[in-house]
Amino acid sequence: MRTIALILMLLRPVAAHAGDVTLALRTANGRPLADAVVTVHPANGVPRTPIRFPWSYDVVQQNLQFVPHVQIVPVGATVRFPNRDRVRHHVYSFSRPARFELRLYGRDEARSYTFTTEGAVAIGCNIHDQMTGYIKVVDTPWAARSDAQGRVRIASVPGGAARVTIWHPRLRGRESESVYNVTIPATGTFARQVTLETR
């Protein structure tokens, strides 16, 4: 799935006067920070067109885990929660952007919820406390998640001033975010290595 998404992303036509944003995320003790969500908001605003990401918006419960652990969906996206475990799950969220509760449902059943507000939503299972997952609802098409090496690449970001936001559930700071105002070059790559304070 992820590979397919990556291929789709590469096949996208490159906009004029756009650059790539490449970040390498590290924790304070030098470890790569995975599952961080990086969003870029150009100062000129984002297009009015509906946002679509090339990956599936599903959050699967498999082996008593939410997969993926961190999901990025655009505002308005409906996320399905298919249960691939043999046990039942009771997915809930007390997060301000989306308070919902998907009462007990079983294997191969799928419930869905439509996220209408931008923000980070922590989801859990009322039955299995150790199951946590996050759905980052974004309002920009330029969003990506760091891989196991802590690397993030967002292509075709319009050049010019932009606000780069890095979110991670364990990040210290308001709303678990770190915000940077940067200038994206018209062409080329905006590459940075960022060290972040985590809890």
Add this chain to the structure above:
Amino acid sequence: MFALRSISAKLTIFYAALLAGALGFALFGAQRGIEHHAENVIAREMTASAAVFDRILTMRSQQLGEAAAVTASDFGFREAVALGDRATMLSALDNLKNRLDLPFAFIATLEGELIGAGGAIPTGEREAIWTAIDGGSQGGVLTINDQAFGTVVSEIRTPDLAGWVVFGYRADDEALASLAGMGSLDVSARIVDRASLAPAFRDIALEDARPYEVTEGGERLLVSANPLDSLVEGRDPVLLLRYSLSAALAGYGPMLWSLALIGGVTLLLTLAGSFLLARHISRPIKALAAATQRVSGGDHAEVKVDSRDEIGELAQSFNRMVVAIAERERQISHLAFHDALTGLPNRALFREQLDQSLRRKDGDGGCAVLCIDLDNFKSVNDTLGHAVGDRLLGAIAAAYREALDGETIARLSADEFAAIVHGDGEAIEAKVRAIIAASARNFEIDGHAIATGASIGVAIARQDGDSADMLLKNATLALHRAKEEGKGSYRFFEPRMDAQAQERRQLEIDLREALDRGEFELHFQPLFCLNTNRVSSFEALLRWNHPTRGLTPPAEFIPLAEATGLIVPIGEWVLHEACRIAATWDEPLPVAVNVSAVQFRNPGLVSVVFQALARSGIAPGRLELEITESLFIENAAETIEMLHQVHRLGVRIALDDFGTGYSSLAYLRRFPFDKIKIDRSFIVDLLTSDGASAIVRSITALAAALGMETTAEGVEESGQVDVLRAQGCTHIQGFLFSKPVAASEVPKLIGAIGERRAA
């Protein structure tokens, strides 16, 4: 300190001391052991108690921790927390406090607020508590206003960490005291901060949770301090357990007391037992010691033996020793007072008995002392040996004992006996004769028939002396007199004997010096030859010019000189002097010298004769030795050999005093005498007795036949000369012709007589 002399005291004290030492050691060991054991037990209990407290506190924490976790995971509770529904949160906390009986419960939010802590937690503590919880503290001891609480912390996840729910429970002294009731020991527990501990103990408690002994106001305490978790940082709470060791050990007191009591009773029993045992041992030893003292004092003391042990054996040996000592004493005293050979009393006992008799016999009948001397005993010893002599003495002693019939008989020396006899003069004499008779019989010893005899001197008590010494001395004098008078006789003591004996002793003293002083002198008596009517020779006669007694006749001192041996030097002087004088004579007439038998015992006699001849220069034929028959009685063979030697020199030998004593013709045959001198006793009777005449005739005939001259001695009357001439006697000697004269008179006499006879 008194000296321990007796065995019983020594043994008693020794055993008591030994046991007391052992008991003291055992008691000390028991006390130490009990204390050590108790301390160990208490220490283990302490450790166990500490573990129990720890576990109880842990369990309490776990219990509440679970409750907190349940609360924190409750969906409604989480929802209220997530939504910030303060009212719901507070009511839920109140509900929990009531349900779990908690002093406090609150929620710590991520923002640093402690919801529900109002009242329970002072504002000043809140910042530290939140920081600790936010730093990850899982709970622990929290001290508020010196009151200890336990706390547990549980995360609230919604599902992300939204805060913590914190429960507190009481852990003050009272709460811990109720927990202590669960332990087996009376332990007082308290949670304190390490900083409040005594500095020395603070460090020990850090290192080691083992009990530590302290003394507080005279009370021994075991204390252990176990570190506890603290909720907040910078605090160091410890669980302090205290246990009174003194109180615990007090429980062992009665045991030690009863041990001491048992020890004391055992000690007393041992004292009594060892005292009795020692007394049992020492009593017979004391008896032995007492008996030993009595024995050394001369008593005959035996010990009663009533045991068969070593001491009993000792007592038996002691008794045997006492008997043996008594027997030996008896033997020794018997030997001391008796003669071993004959069994008769010895001189010492005899004197004692004589003393007793003398004391006892005051006023009673008379008593006398007999000194008895065996005749010829020496020759028995010499010829038959001492063994026979000894047996002879035994036989004679038995014979005497029988003869005396109960009177005391003793052996004084070799062949000398003594007796004490009682009765008047006649009875005494009868007993003396009985002894003579008993001695005179033949004794049969080892096949030898031995004839012996005894001489006896008698001294009568009171009359002859008052003391034993005096009586013995006088009886001995009487014995000597009896011996002198012939063997087998007896003499009663006479006072004269004593005077004579004294005189004799003085004479002996004088005699020893007479030769040196030149008191001796030779007189000469001429012998007249009947054939030639001339003086034919002179007989030299010894005279002693005693300084006080005057001229002393030979009969008075010659026997004494013979008895003392002085005759040897005197005889030598006589020989020399006689030859010297003879050499001065105008005519070479022979000179005759008397030689005693004693002189013949001296082997030097022959050389003395030779020297006398050589020094004077006279011809040997002028010297004539006159000997008597007694010469032949002892050592006849040797004597004859010496006579032959002298004879070979040319010296003439004359047999003096012929006809007296044991005159035996055998002598005449055994030696070729040159002359026989007929004893004067025959000459005196010559004119009155036919027998005498006949004897003289036969002697002269015999002498003529043997080629010997004959000399008649003691011729005092001219009638005798005629008879003698008629009987064939060749020479005469006597006062008729001339008495002995001084040497200076001799030359005159030679001429005078010759002239007279010639005239």
